[in-house]
Amino acid sequence: MFNRDRWREILEVLTSNVGRTILTAFGVCWGIFILIVLLAAGKGFENGIRADFGDIATNTMFMWTRRTTKPYEGLPKDRSFEFKVSDVQAIWDNVPNLRFVSPRNHQGGTGGGNNVVRGIRTGAYSVYGDYPEIINQDPMTITSGRFLNYNDINERRKVAVIGRGVLNDLYEKDEEYLGTYIKIQGVNFMVIGSYKKNSNDGNGEDSQKEIFVPFTAFSQAFNRGEDVGWMAITAKDGSSISKLKDNIINVMRERHKVHPEDKRAIGYFDLYEQYNRVESLFVGLKAIAYIVGIMVLLSGIIGVSNIMLIVVKERTKEIGIRRALGEQPWSIKKQILMESIFLTIISGMVGIIFGSLVIYGINSLLDSVGPVDMFINPNVSVGVVSGALMILMISGLLAGFIPANSAIRVRPIEALRTE
Amino acid sequence: MIEINDLHKSYKMGSNSLHVLKGINFKAEAGELVAIMGSSGSGKSTLLNILGMLDGANSGEYTLDGVPIKDLSETKAAQYRNKFLGFVFQSFNLINYKSALENVALPLYYQGVPRKERQEKALKYLERVGLKEWATHLPSELSGGQKQRVAIARAMAAEPKVLLADEPTGALDSTTSYEVMDLIQKINDDGNTILVVTHEEDIAHMCKRIVHLKDGVIVEDKKVKQVRAEQYV
Numbered sequence: 001m002f003n004r005d006r007w008r009e010i011l012e013v014l015t016s017n018v019g020r021t022i023l024t025a026f027g028v029c030w031g032i033f034i035l036i037v038l039l040a041a042g043k044g045f046e047n048g049i050r051a052d053f054g055d056i057a058t059n060t061m062f063m064w065t066r067r068t069t070k071p072y073e074g075l076p077k078d079r080s081f082e083f084k085v086s087d088v089q090a091i092w093d094n095v096p097n098l099r100f101v102s103p104r105n106h107q108g109g110t111g112g113g114n115n116v117v118r119g120i121r122t123g124a125y126s127v128y129g130d131y132p133e134i135i136n137q138d139p140m141t142i143t144s145g146r147f148l149n150y151n152d153i154n155e156r157r158k159v160a161v162i163g164r165g166v167l168n169d170l171y172e173k174d175e176e177y178l179g180t181y182i183k184i185q186g187v188n189f190m191v192i193g194s195y196k197k198n199s200n201d202g203n204g205e206d207s208q209k210e211i212f213v214p215f216t217a218f219s220q221a222f223n224r225g226e227d228v229g230w231m232a233i234t235a236k237d238g239s240s241i242s243k244l245k246d247n248i249i250n251v252m253r254e255r256h257k258v259h260p261e262d263k264r265a266i267g268y269f270d271l272y273e274q275y276n277r278v279e280s281l282f283v284g285l286k287a288i289a290y291i292v293g294i295m296v297l298l299s300g301i302i303g304v305s306n307i308m309l310i311v312v313k314e315r316t317k318e319i320g321i322r323r324a325l326g327e328q329p330w331s332i333k334k335q336i337l338m339e340s341i342f343l344t345i346i347s348g349m350v351g352i353i354f355g356s357l358v359i360y361g362i363n364s365l366l367d368s369v370g371p372v373d374m375f376i377n378p379n380v381s382v383g384v385v386s387g388a389l390m391i392l393m394i395s396g397l398l399a400g401f402i403p404a405n406s407a408i409r410v411r412p413i414e415a416l417r418t419e
Numbered sequence: 420m421i422e423i424n425d426l427h428k429s430y431k432m433g434s435n436s437l438h439v440l441k442g443i444n445f446k447a448e449a450g451e452l453v454a455i456m457g458s459s460g461s462g463k464s465t466l467l468n469i470l471g472m473l474d475g476a477n478s479g480e481y482t483l484d485g486v487p488i489k490d491l492s493e494t495k496a497a498q499y500r501n502k503f504l505g506f507v508f509q510s511f512n513l514i515n516y517k518s519a520l521e522n523v524a525l526p527l528y529y530q531g532v533p534r535k536e537r538q539e540k541a542l543k544y545l546e547r548v549g550l551k552e553w554a555t556h557l558p559s560e561l562s563g564g565q566k567q568r569v570a571i572a573r574a575m576a577a578e579p580k581v582l583l584a585d586e587p588t589g590a591l592d593s594t595t596s597y598e599v600m601d602l603i604q605k606i607n608d609d610g611n612t613i614l615v616v617t618h619e620e621d622i623a624h625m626c627k628r629i630v631h632l633k634d635g636v637i638v639e640d641k642k643v644k645q646v647r648a649e650q651y652v
């Protein structure tokens with residue numbers, strides 16, 4: 001089937017008019033180039049956005065209290081209320097398939113006044129009262145010492161895990177910091193560990209300037225009593241927090257005597273929903289890349305088909321001679337189809353190579369100028385490339401189909417008469 | 420070898436049709452060398468094309484070496500052409516990007532003969548037409564007479580039962596024509612059946628039998644004493 005004579009013939013035909021062959025090839029080359037580059041750009045954008053999400057567990061929601069907007073059970077509207085520590089157990093008891101329910105409290109922040117003091121140094125940092133599980137919901141890497149544990153919680157130890165940003169501000173380079181004390185709002189906490197967060201977004205610096213202390217110690221030190229600022233709730237893998245959300249909020253409404261229809265009294269942020277929205281954006285981007293790429297490719301294929309038709313027309317007489325000498329119609333058809341596929345695949349490969357070179361160039365450029373917001377490491381997978389080759393194969397077949405049929409439609413006698 | 424009975428052929432030209440062959444009866448034995456004569460437009464090529472299975476008749480019977488030729492599919496026709504027939508055309512019809520050797524080897528390729536054997540055989544036939552040294556040349560590098568000799572070698576390479584030549588000397592000067600006829604005579608001497616369409620008297624007389632076509636019927640069919648072309652070369 002793929003014998004030497006056929007290949008010779010294909011090469012003879014395609015090299016007999018090199019200029020035309022190259023022009024034809026260009027269409028397909030350009031189409032696959034655009035497809036590859038668009039897909040890579042989409043991937044780069046996707047990588048950029050994903051980096052913004054950082055390592056955060058995406059099957060997570062945050063929930064906090066606001067003022068009620070409807071009177072209920074004799075209570076007025078515009079009433080403010082707080083989540084309580086006991087709400088956590090209530091959620092565990094009433095909502096299945098949850099993985100983490102972390103109550104949190106917070107104070108300070110880089111925008112506010114200085115709230116942390118060490119000797120003569122001061123700084124404004126976000127201080128969180130947290131349970132140990134938070135490290136799974138808002139992942140960070142412990143770079144020295146340890147993170148909070150349940151002994152800290154139970155014994156209300158005044159210990160703190162500080163970010164590298166805090167470390168740089170409050171300590172000399174190479175200064176020993178584990179076991180030293182910092183003063184948060186006038187209360188001494190012992191530093192037991194430091195962390196680093198992976199985040200490429202604009203607040204990258206801020207996320208390294210946080211301090212984590214045990215929830216119980218926080219409540220005691222800063223007089224929060226049983227109050228909970230907000231909760232971070234993560235569903236088990238396999239169930240989505242978006243589906244459990246209503247259930248959780250209903251439990252809270254009931255416990256805090258909030259009207260069941262009061263939509264505003266409990267605020268929340270559903271990370272999973274948000275993440276899915278972004279995911280569908282990626283799917284959309286990919287679809288656009290495919291549509292545009294395949295459109296351009298299609299015009300390339302039509303080009304190949306047209307040229308093959310012209311080639312067939314030019315070779316009418318030759319085809320007539322071959323048939324007079326006894327070549328089978330299917331053999332002629334196969335020849336034309338193979339020429340078409342060969343031309344399409346070769347030009348497609350050139351497109352893929354050029355596309356890869358451009359992507360490589362962009363990557364080296366990105367490497368040299370440093371990170372660009374929302375655009376990281378554009379690339380295409382091997383799967384996409386082999387998919388593109390598949391598409392090319394089929395395209396070549398399609399492009400050759402009409403010309404191949406027209407090649408054998410002319411009867412040999414008529415073909416021989418055209419002088 | 421060839422037998423046709425009451426063969427009719429007409430061409431449709433829009434609404435009216437042109438009746439070209441109006442009942443041809445003809446028989447040729449193996450080893451014959453027949454000239455088909457007639458003025459231009461008398462239907463000689465039409466007849467030869469039908470005999471060559473390049474075209475179909477409207478009615479009538481055609482038997483080639485005992486095989487009835489009727490309602491052939493294109494695939495079958497191609498197979499029969501390849502196996503039974505060799506063609507020589509007025510305009511040579513060589514494939515211009517293939518060398519003389521490749522042209523001659525072409526019918527063997529369609530028969531599925533392996534490459535090496537094909538080339539050996541093709542070279543043998545090129546040698547028979549005296550063009551062994553020209554094997555690697557393209558048709559454009561050959562003279563008219565040489566081209567026609569390559570075409571004859573190509574037609575003979577598949578060892579067909581019948582060689583059909585449509586005005587093989589039509590594009591050649593008389594000396595070259597005689598060379599080609601000499602070759603055809605020698606092939607016939609080896610026992611091959613050959614039909615030659617021509618409108619030139621001298622060429623016709625180099626055959627062994629002359630069939631005259633006029634107004635779509637055979638008006639004359641006579642045996643002649645063959646004039647050997649050799650003496651004019």
Ligand SMILES: Nc1ncnc2c1ncn2[C@@H]1O[C@H](COP(=O)(O)OP(=O)(O)O)[C@@H](O)[C@H]1O
Nearest residue numbers: 430437439457458459460461462463464465466
């Ligand atoms: N495909 C065709 N369509 C219509 N008319 C044709 C066709 N082929 C041949 N003819 C006509 O048939 C007649 C016989 O043609 P042809 O067999 O080629 O004559 P010859 O070879 O004897 O010169 C001519 O009048 C020619 O114009």
Ligand SMILES: [Mg+2]
Nearest residue numbers: 463464465585
């Ligand atoms: Mg003619």
